[in-house]
Amino acid sequence: xxxxxxxxxxxxxxxxxxxxxxxxxxxxxxxxxxxxxxxxxxxxxxxxxxxxxxxxxxxxxxxxxxxxxxxxxxxxxxxxxxxxxxxxxxxxxxxxxxxxxxxxxxxxxxxxxxx
Amino acid sequence: xxxxxxxxxxxxxxxxxxxxxxxxxxxxxxxxxxxxxxxxxxxxxxxxxxxxxxxxxxxxxxxxxxxxxxxxxxxxxxxxxxxxxxxxxxxxxxxxxxxxxxxxxxxxxxxx
Numbered sequence: 001x002x003x004x005x006x007x008x009x010x011x012x013x014x015x016x017x018x019x020x021x022x023x024x025x026x027x028x029x030x031x032x033x034x035x036x037x038x039x040x041x042x043x044x045x046x047x048x049x050x051x052x053x054x055x056x057x058x059x060x061x062x063x064x065x066x067x068x069x070x071x072x073x074x075x076x077x078x079x080x081x082x083x084x085x086x087x088x089x090x091x092x093x094x095x096x097x098x099x100x101x102x103x104x105x106x107x108x109x110x111x112x113x114x115x
Numbered sequence: 116x117x118x119x120x121x122x123x124x125x126x127x128x129x130x131x132x133x134x135x136x137x138x139x140x141x142x143x144x145x146x147x148x149x150x151x152x153x154x155x156x157x158x159x160x161x162x163x164x165x166x167x168x169x170x171x172x173x174x175x176x177x178x179x180x181x182x183x184x185x186x187x188x189x190x191x192x193x194x195x196x197x198x199x200x201x202x203x204x205x206x207x208x209x210x211x212x213x214x215x216x217x218x219x220x221x222x223x224x225x226x227x
Binding site for chain 2: 009034036041042043044045046049090100102103105106107108
């Protein structure tokens with residue numbers, strides 16, 4: 001069975017500092033990985049995805065994520081955090097191959113950027 | 116604007132009543148999904164549909180029902196059989212069931 005672990009319930013970072021939100025996954029075969037962001041009482045917004053190719057993926061709002069196959073990780077990063085980045089972040093995975101495949105979401109990590 | 120709409124944003128019901136949550140998309144996506152979000156549990160899949168007139172149970176389908184009579188619409192009914200219906204419900208869609216999901220703004224259901 002596939003799974004996603006987001007080991008930190010909350011990450012606190014000072015504005016202007018780099019941020020990392022951690023994600024590790026388990027899936028059969030090659031992974032198709034996603035990061036989403038959720039602001040309070042809103043739906044999820046897609047940030048970025050990894051399919052194949054370069055291990056560093058760039059996405060929306062200056063976010064990027066690093067895929068590490070040996071560590072089965074897909075950590076979300078940003079060089080300089082903004083207060084407006086404060087939100088709930090979800091990592092998700094599905095198998096890359098095949099037609100429809102179920103997507104499994106992590107439980108989310110709350111990012112708090114401190115002014 | 117293209118996107119997914121959910122209505123209403125807030126919904127209050129008494130125990131024992133069925134309630135239907137609306138989800139409409141104008142993205143021309145084939146696949147649509149319903150998730151339930153509870154604090155500390157992430158998103159759990161209730162039902163999904165890959166094509167009109169077909170849908171499949173997700174991980175927590177008991178007490179819920181859906182229909183997919185039109186490509187654009189995927190309403191969710193929360194029945195009185197759902198033991199703990201109070202939650203935030205999210206609808207999503209993808210193009211041909213692949214790629215990133217597009218989410219609606221959600222409906223917060225409170226049952227007392």
